[in-house]
Amino acid sequence: MIDVLGFEERGFNAWPAPRNVYFGGWVFRLGGGYTKRANSANALGGRQEMRADSINAWTPARDFREVRAEAERFYAANGQPTIFRLTPLAGADADPMLAAAGYERLDPSRVLTAALDAAAADARVRIAPGPTPAWANGIAAAQGIAPSHRLIHDRIVQAIALPTGFATCFVGERAAGFGLGVADRGAVGLFDIVVRPEFRGRGLGRAITRALMYWGREEGAKTAYLQVFDANRVALALYETLGFRAAYAYHYRRRAIT
Secondary structure, three states: OOOHHHHHHHHHHHOOOOEEEEEOOEEEEEOOOOOOOOOOEEEOOOEEOOOOOOOOOEEOOOOHHHHHHHHHHHHHHOOOOEEEEEOHHHOOOHHHHHHHOOOEEEEEEEEEEEEOOOOOOOOOEEEEOOOOHHHHHHHHHHHOOOHHHHHHHHHHHHOOOOOEEEEEEEEOOEEEEEEEEEEEOOEEEEEEEEEOHHHOOOOHHHHHHHHHHHHHHHOOOOEEEEEEEOOOHHHHHHHHHOOOEEEEEEEEEEEOOO
């Protein structure tokens, strides 16, 4: 059985939103508009309440209509569109309710997990314990991060409180690819693995992924996980060859500012 909540918590820790508000079994994340991951409402599952008959009883999270209304107030007050990230923890009601309210469906994705059998160090991949200026500048350029989002990107990265490996893959003396791994409770999360366009097709993404898996194993991890868009068939094919398999799916629903 997949521990969805455990992987969701790890993902929140690995990509921390600067501000968070908790409401009825959900967290409203606010990160300056950079990435939907850090700027969406996410379910945390049911909640435990003390009752006369049993102190261990689990009750459903708050009625989703209340969650939606509060999320819309919260994001409107902060000048951002209301976005829900819907995992299996969101329950059965959230997606049809949002669809009926006109929320558009975006970016179907999946969380993949793997044992660390494919982990391998690579002389081309150097992993630092912190985000050096060269790494920050390089990944921003490779990802095409807009100047208006660069500050918030750097703030998110610097706010990661868990052991983190910042990977740079070199071709000769040129920095050709980047990524980061975050170790948390026996798992290593792999994020933002990107290769500069002129260096693609050389297996560098594979090298970065395997090196970060190796780094995670050195940090005590037994498992790796990552998030990938369903539409990214190239990445899905690569990760499958490294032993990754789908753990659970999610997608976004977005309402524009009115």
